[in-house]
Amino acid sequence: xxxxxxxxxxxxxxxxxxxxxxxNSQDAYHxxxxxxxxxxxxxxxxxxxxxxxxxxxxxxxxELVSAADMVKFQSLSNFQLFLLSVGKGLxxxxxxLVILGVVLLYRWKFSIRLMIxxxxxxxxxxxxxxxxxxxxxxxxxxxxxxxxxxFAWARWQEVLKRVPALRGHVPEFELxxxxxxxxxxxxxxxxxxAVIKPFEADPEIPRWMYLERxxxxxxVVNDQDQVIECMRLAxxxxxxxxxxxxxxxxxxxxxxxxxxxxxxxLTEAEQxxxxxxxxxxxxxxxxxxxxxxxxxHVAKEQFLSSLSQLLPIAASQPLLQLFVDLNRAYLAIxxxxxGEREQAQKLYKRVEPRLKALGSTSIMDRYAAAIA
Numbered sequence: 001x002x003x004x005x006x007x008x009x010x011x012x013x014x015x016x017x018x019x020x021x022x023x024n025s026q027d028a029y030h031x032x033x034x035x036x037x038x039x040x041x042x043x044x045x046x047x048x049x050x051x052x053x054x055x056x057x058x059x060x061x062x063e064l065v066s067a068a069d070m071v072k073f074q075s076l077s078n079f080q081l082f083l084l085s086v087g088k089g090l091x092x093x094x095x096x097l098v099i100l101g102v103v104l105l106y107r108w109k110f111s112i113r114l115m116i117x118x119x120x121x122x123x124x125x126x127x128x129x130x131x132x133x134x135x136x137x138x139x140x141x142x143x144x145x146x147x148x149x150x151f152a153w154a155r156w157q158e159v160l161k162r163v164p165a166l167r168g169h170v171p172e173f174e175l176x177x178x179x180x181x182x183x184x185x186x187x188x189x190x191x192x193x194a195v196i197k198p199f200e201a202d203p204e205i206p207r208w209m210y211l212e213r214x215x216x217x218x219x220v221v222n223d224q225d226q227v228i229e230c231m232r233l234a235x236x237x238x239x240x241x242x243x244x245x246x247x248x249x250x251x252x253x254x255x256x257x258x259x260x261x262x263x264x265x266l267t268e269a270e271q272x273x274x275x276x277x278x279x280x281x282x283x284x285x286x287x288x289x290x291x292x293x294x295x296x297h298v299a300k301e302q303f304l305s306s307l308s309q310l311l312p313i314a315a316s317q318p319l320l321q322l323f324v325d326l327n328r329a330y331l332a333i334x335x336x337x338x339g340e341r342e343q344a345q346k347l348y349k350r351v352e353p354r355l356k357a358l359g360s361t362s363i364m365d366r367y368a369a370a371i372a
Contacts, residue, residue, distance in 0.1 A: 002049035004028040005067050008037035015039070017068040024241060025049065029273040042275035043071045046243040050206050054171035092128070140169040147178065148318040154357045156182040173199050177213040185220040192217050208234040208244050215251070224255045235265075242278060245269040246285060253288045254362075263289055280309040284327045291330055296337045303331040325354040329363050336370035344371055 004025055007017045022028035025046050032040055044052075143165055150158035159182040163175050176195050184192030196214060199205050215230035231248040238244045249265035252258050266285055274282065287302030306327055314320035329351045335344035348367055355364050 002046070002053045003044075004049050005043040005071050006032055006040060007043065007068075007071065008032050008040040011036045017043070017066075017071055019067045024238075025243075025275065026240065026273055040273075042273055045275045045278050046238075046241050047209060047212075050209050051171065051174060054173060054204060056168065056171070088128075140166065144170055145316070145318060151178055151181070152318040152322040153354070154185065154359065156185045173202070173205055173213075177216070180213075181216045181220055184217045189217065189221060206238070208237040208241065211237065212244070212247055224257075227251055228255065228257060240272075242269040242272045242274055246278065246282065250285055250288075253285065253292060256292050259289065259292055280306055281323060282306075283309070284323065284330075287327070287334075288330055291334055291337075296334045300331060300334045300338070303327050303334065307331070322354070325351045326360075326363075329355060329360070329367070333363075333367050333370050336367060341371065 001021045001023065004020045004022060005017060006020050006028060007015065009015045018032070020028040020031055022031055025042055025044070028049075029040055029042060143162065147159060147162040147166065150156075150162060159178055163179050166175055176199065180192040180196040182192075183195060196210075196217065200207075200210055202210075211230045211234035215227045215234075218224075218226035218230065228251050231244075231251040234244050235248045245265045246269045249262040249269070252262040252265075266282065266289060269278075270282060283302045283306035287299045287306065290296075290299035290302060307324065310320055310324050310327070314324050328347050332344045332347035332351070335341075335347065344367075348371075352364075354360075
């Protein structure tokens, strides 16, 4: 069952982060609410929770890493994560370190030469640093980040090369979905479909999540009708799921289709209990809605609100960096529509490499028309 990370305050005013098992984010929220908790903050959306439940070493991770630390890790850069890991490592050997300090001070005071055991204690000081450096910069998590970086920049051959090293550590559905998109983008749609199709009947994979991943195959071949159809079917499978509501709305907005329905979906999602990240992304989606409706001033404010919240946490998360760049691209269009050419050109120049890598011709054409 999916596990959601939630911070809440109990009846004794004690605030803690919890792991809550539930079918979906709304049930997880209401579970804590029914037990008397207040000031409830969701940290996990339905897609993230469903994916994390598939990890082969999930139980081991939950035993080693507290819920509060998991939340903290989500917003840290690699260097910040390294410093945090070093701090925790040194704290775990604080007693030997105190003894080492006393011994060294004693030997220094009486001019006694260091012995082999002293050097052993000194080496102990560097063990947490070495372990932390390896775990942050060479771990499975870092390899997965590199896979997602390749995916977010449409470097499809790199995606295919990085998948094998992650088998057994990352859910097969996650890896095969990425591989299917890469194969499709490289011109072999049938092979891509064959890779992802077996998961359609997998009881551990929510059907809405399978359909959303299937839509990505159609997106890279620019089959807009099938993208929207996949998202419609996903929505029918989980009509009350805010993640699905927002994703369906985003598909409609990207292709400028059925704006009233997109607006309805975003309104319904906003009325539900959203995790922190979905709230940030919602501003971006609402900005795109306003841009499509011709309300460029309002769109600009929504895009800027989303950017101000996403930028501090996006540095080490490739997919968030992708959202930031797409947000900036549409913001550039809004500036251009308002006649603010300098701001538009500055922003567009920054994101143009990403748009070219992704082959986002619709965005590039829209900007060209607005800036002309």
